[in-house]
Amino acid sequence: MGRSGLPPGEDIIILLVEDNQGDVRLLEEAFHDASIANTLYIVNDGDEALDFVKQRNEYADVARPDLILLDWKLPTLSGEEVLKEIKSNSSLEQIPVIVLTGSEAQTDIITSYNNQANAYVPKPVDPDEFIDVIRTLENFWLSVVRFPTHTDED
Structure with a gap:
């Protein structure tokens, strides 16, 4: 296995679910500059996610993501x-x-973990801190982190 438990040469597939275009641009920049091979897909609402x-x-033809970055406050589905x-x-x-969100409300944090989020990360307001x-x-x-490998039978 290669990095992160994936076969050598395979990108880590990340799905970003974010409706704020400013945050999308910052995330794209950060992942583009990453030294780890990744493919970033972006959707803007819960239905698309x-x-x-x-x-x-x-x-229908996209690969299943290895990791999802999910905003908490989204249009359509939350x-x-x-x-x-x-x-x-x-x-x-x-x-x-x-969960990568602007909300620091304890109820949101508790709800996300009660629903099996793997992490809850508040977004800083300052762009440099966000990066x-x-x-x-x-x-x-x-x-x-090591990810499980996927097969077509999954």
């Missing part, structure tokens, strides 16, 4: 609804989901 992970509609759906689906529940947080996430989730 579920279409992506369930590989349906326009996302981050909570998306998280519940992913973690209640036996073919998706192993995908790590990091630092993303780099810290990269260092841990893309360098240290």
Whole structure:
């Protein structure tokens, strides 16, 4: 196995579920500069997120993500609804989901962990601090953590 438990030469596939275009740009920049091979897909609402992970509609041919970065406050379906759906689906529940949000409300933090989020990370307001947080996430989730390999039978 190569880095992060994936076969050598394989990118880590990251799904970013984020409706704030400023945050999307910062995340794209941080992941583009990463030393770890990754492919970043971006969707802007909860419905699109579920279409992506369930590989349906326009996302029928995309690869299943290895990691999901999920905003909590989304149009259509909320981050909570998306998280519940992913973690209640036996073919998706192993995908790590990091809630990456502007909310620091204790009720949101508790709810996310009660619904099996793998981490809850508040977004800093300062762009430089935001980039630092993303780099810290990269260092841990893309360098240290091992992901299960996927087969077509999953």
